[in-house]
Amino acid sequence: MNPIETKQQYSDYVDKKSPNSPILKNCFNAFWVGGLICTIGQLIMDFCKYQGMDETSSSTVVSIVLIAISAILTGLNIFNKIGKFAGAGSLIPITGFANSIVSPAIEYKSEGYVMGVGGKMFTVAGPVLVFGISASVIIGIIAVLFTA
Amino acid sequence: MDFIKSIDLMGLLRCFVVGGIICIIGQILIDKTKLTPARILVIFVTTGAVLGGLGIYKYLIDFAGAGATVPLLGFGANLAKGALQEVQTSGLLGAFVGGVKASAGGIAAAVFFGYLASLIAKPKIKKQ
Amino acid sequence: MKHIGKQTIQFDAPPTILQTASIVGPKEGQGPLAKYFDQCLEDEFWGEKTWEKAESKIIKETVNTVISKSGVPSEEIDYCFAGDLLNQCISSSFGLRELNIPFFGVFGACSTFVESLCLGSILLDGHAAKNVLCATSSHFCSAEKQFRFPLELGNQRPPTSQWTVTGSGAAVLSSSGTGPYITMATPGKIVDMGIKDANNMGAAMAPAALDTLITHFQDTGRKPSYYDLIISGDLGYIGKEILTELSETKGYNIKSNYEDCGVLIFDKENQDTHSGGSGCACIGTTFSGYFFKQLKERKINKILLMATGALTNATTSQQGESIPGIAHAIAIEN
Known part of the structure; x- marks a missing residue:
């Protein structure tokens, strides 16, 4: 092997030396766990509709129930095990959004309920709301301009 | 149990497969890029809002139901859909009100259950 | 001195x-x-x-x-x-x-x-x-x-x-005692080879470890074989391999007598610690617990103890800065 002189050479060398994530296994686990979470959501949805609720309300109930389950599993120290196993399978569904709000809330409890729980709750999920809501406002404004 | 009889099994299968595939896309982003979880969530919610705004995402929802609404793409699409609907009834004000209004349930639930969990739970080490 | x-x-x-x-x-x-x-x-x-x-x-x-x-x-x-x-x-x-x-x-x-x-x-x-x-x-x-x-x-x-x-x-x-003695110290320079991945600290710190190690040999005229063991702090599996290979390209073979505390402290297979241990306490506890006893019992008599550090914080890594590394070495002999 030749001596390494530049940062680029070193970066290429490190990439070669660093093991890759087991992507096939990870994708398989993400697929079935993610699919399963969505299927649970669909069952809740079907049940709400069966009870006579409309589409929009049923969809909201699905979100609330899945978020509540995620909060409980996060508090019981189970969600991080699911997350370690399933990766994007539990991150991408609304469960991941819930976990990213609940986990800092628990972690920063030691800094008090106002600045700890209240202040740090959105350290991970805050960007989701910032970008999601901003996108919706922009889309709304574009719609106003086009209809006018 | 009439409810159990009423379940559309093919619909569930479509939901499972589409939801799973969306998660695979996320997993590829995790493994192949150095993106943090927060960035991946942002990419999904923004993409969802754009697809929702363009009116494309609703076809996926029609096809896969919760398989499309439960992933964060659906959250983004729902924000966009809410804004578009509200614009029709109340104009520019709707652009600001609509998105959050449509997603209020999810956001409020996450905040409330997060606070509740912090009251009860204690941080613990990962026993991995 | x-x-x-x-x-x-x-x-x-x-x-x-x-x-x-x-x-x-x-x-x-x-x-x-x-x-x-x-x-x-x-x-x-x-x-x-x-x-x-x-x-x-x-x-x-x-x-x-x-x-x-x-x-x-x-x-x-x-x-x-x-x-x-x-x-x-x-x-x-x-x-x-x-x-x-x-x-x-x-x-x-x-x-x-x-x-x-x-x-x-x-x-x-x-x-x-x-x-x-x-x-x-x-x-x-x-x-x-x-x-x-x-x-x-x-x-x-x-x-x-x-x-x-x-x-x-x-x-x-x-200042008074019968050993093990700290005979030499080689404080290290800050070395940054542009690694930005905060999940790959071993790779970020290995160039600093290499610099300190080679400088120590050049300054003292000692060879790797002078020491019973060369011990690094927390390069982990990846950093250890990088340091071993890069030392060889500089003409120093440390394969036979080089250990890393991050590799030793956990059982990689059963404890799922990926590339090994890290943190101040990695070398702190491994030296204090394990190697010091070996020195006392004279199972080993000459070691080069080299702690590695990643001089970064959460703000700089969010700002996309690379991770500067550092390594300090001391020679401990009976």
Whole structure:
């Protein structure tokens, strides 16, 4: 092997030396766990509709129930095990959004309920709301301009 | 149990497969890029809002139901859909009100259950 | 003491490492080195309410243990050097605030332990002190909270990531004693080869370790085979391999007598620690618990102890800065 002189050479060398994530296994686990979470959501949805609720309300109930389950599993120290196993399978569904709000809330409890729980709750999920809501406002404004 | 009889099994299968595939896309982003979880969530919610705004995402929802609404793409699409609907009834004000209004349930639930969990739970080490 | 070569210090009256102590967390207590530590804790909180308090308690109790083991009354310890990973080194300053020994807070990230031993030895050989205390600590939970994510977040750790060791290591150095002696010190330069991935610390620190190692050999004229063991702090599996290969390209073969504390402290297969251990306490506890006993029992007689540190924080990594590395080495001989 030749001596390494530049940062680029070193970066290429490190990439070669660093093991890759087991992507096939990870994708398989993400697929079935993610699919399963969505299927649970669909069952809740079907049940709400069966009870006579409309589409929009049923969809909201699905979100609330899945978020509540995620909060409980996060508090019981189970969600991080699911997350370690399933990766994007539990991150991408609304469960991941819930976990990213609940986990800092628990972690920063030691800094008090106002600045700890209240202040740090959105350290991970805050960007989701910032970008999601901003996108919706922009889309709304574009719609106003086009209809006018 | 009439409810159990009423379940559309093919619909569930479509939901499972589409939801799973969306998660695979996320997993590829995790493994192949150095993106943090927060960035991946942002990419999904923004993409969802754009697809929702363009009116494309609703076809996926029609096809896969919760398989499309439960992933964060659906959250983004729902924000966009809410804004578009509200614009029709109340104009520019709707652009600001609509998105959050449509997603209020999810956001409020996450905040409330997060606070509740912090009251009860204690941080613990990962026993991995 | 005198300056030899580019950056090495040779001590005239080499200070003795009188005694060491180590306390580790539960995961380390299930690892391969468990029986060498003074105490393995049952849980990470150790009866405290926060991770930060727990870490302070660990360093405090480790220091108390080393003082009582050394037989030197604490009034006769002239100075204390200590540091850790938490912002402003609060584990050390809070943990040692009741110690009543003049205190130097030291920050060298995970290289803090050897940095403290270097500075302590300089004070002793300069006749400015008779006994010096050196200590360091780290805690998996407080480090995750400060540098990465909340513990309950369901994320996956990439295979290059390392596991911060929970624990504390401490040593009492003395100007009089019968060894093991600190004979030389090679403080390292900051080396940055542009690695930005905070989940690949071993790769970020390996170039600094290489620089210090080669400089030490050049300054002293020693060869790798002079030492029974060359020990690095927390390069982990990936960093260890990189250092071994890069040393060879510079003409120094360290394959047969090189160990890394991050590799030794956990069982990679059963403990799922990916690329190995890291943190100030990685070399702090492994040296204090394992290698010091080996030196005392004369199973090994000459070692080069080299602690590696990643001089980064959560803000700079968010700003996309690369991770500067550092490595400090000391030669310890019977």
